[in-house]
Amino acid sequence: MSLGQQLAPHLPFLRRYARALTGGQAQGDSYVKATLEAIVAAPEQFPTDVEPRLGLYRTFQAIWTSVNLDGDIEATGQSNAATIAQARLARMTPLSRQALLLTAMEGFSPEEAAFLIESDVDEVERLVEQAMNDIEEQTRAEVLIIEDEPIIAMDIETIVRDLGHEVTGVAVTRDEAVSLAKAQRPGLVLADIQLADDSSGIDAVKDILAEFSVPVIFITAFPERLLTGERPEPTFLITKPFQRSTVKAAISQALFFDQATVPAV
Structure with a gap:
């Protein structure tokens, strides 16, 4: 090969x-x-x-x-x-963000992450903790969850609230998601792909983005289907089944780069 x-x-x-x-x-x-x-x-x-x-x-x-x-x-x-993100990047070393993403999002072990950033395991663990603390201190938002599986939705809602964010609502269909978004504009959207009535979370997000700009994190069991290079693609993607740390990392990164949540400097 x-x-x-x-x-x-x-x-x-x-x-x-x-x-x-x-x-x-x-x-x-x-x-x-x-x-x-x-x-x-x-x-x-x-x-x-x-x-x-x-x-x-x-x-x-x-x-x-x-x-x-x-x-x-x-x-x-x-x-x-x-x-x-310039203001926030000034407050956080790039190495800590790399360590966080490599372990929490990409699933590398601390030993593998240490190899990738040419460090040691203890340093990787310290960097991950530093990155989470730094990002969480700088980002707060109201979050709309689009997820038709009740247990998964509850788990995501708990993660969101544990990070200090508010949940504006949980939608299980495309129409409900758009209605909730219009009623209370969220600062972040977490969207599943396949919804309860066979509607699409992708279409729901498109409808919402037609009304206003908001960072979006897609949740899917098949991330490669959205990362084809053939069309505009989501910046943030969570693979099912997911780890809580993965969701936390994705939320923090999405808000980290969102203009609406940049703090005064």
Whole structure:
């Protein structure tokens, strides 16, 4: 099996990580593209003593820490998320955010994350705790949950409230989601894909976004279906079944990059 074939299944998830780290599709994908270009240019430098996924993320980390692609994105007018988050980024070391996303969202163990950021396990655990504390202190919002499974909805609601946010409502259909959003404008939307009446959470989100701008986190058992590169894609994606830490990390990152919640400086 060629190196390209080994890496292909992991690319949708690397793209998820990159956009969560940068706050946008265009910026995140630019770093993934640079990573792949580096691998193609020097395949002999790709790590062979670890599994392909670890090698891919390790190569990405090298690009992330050594190359500044913000200027290229800014030239196309698509760096708004990075600009929005500037005040918060000044308060938080990038390494702590990487440690949080690698463990909580991407599912790497502390040992694997330590390998990826060239650190040790104790430092990774300290960085994750620091990142969660920093982000939670800076973000508060009212959250709309779109989820038709009662137990999952209750679990998400508990997580949201534990983070200090308010829940504006829980919708189980597309029409109910739009109605709740119009009645009380949320600062964040958590949306399942398949809803109770066979309507689509994606369509519900499109209807809401037609009314006003709000950060959205999609919840799905098939994230690769939304990360195809063929259309505008969600910046934040949670894979079912999810861990509570994953939901917390995604909520914190989504609000971290949202203009409406930038604190005064």
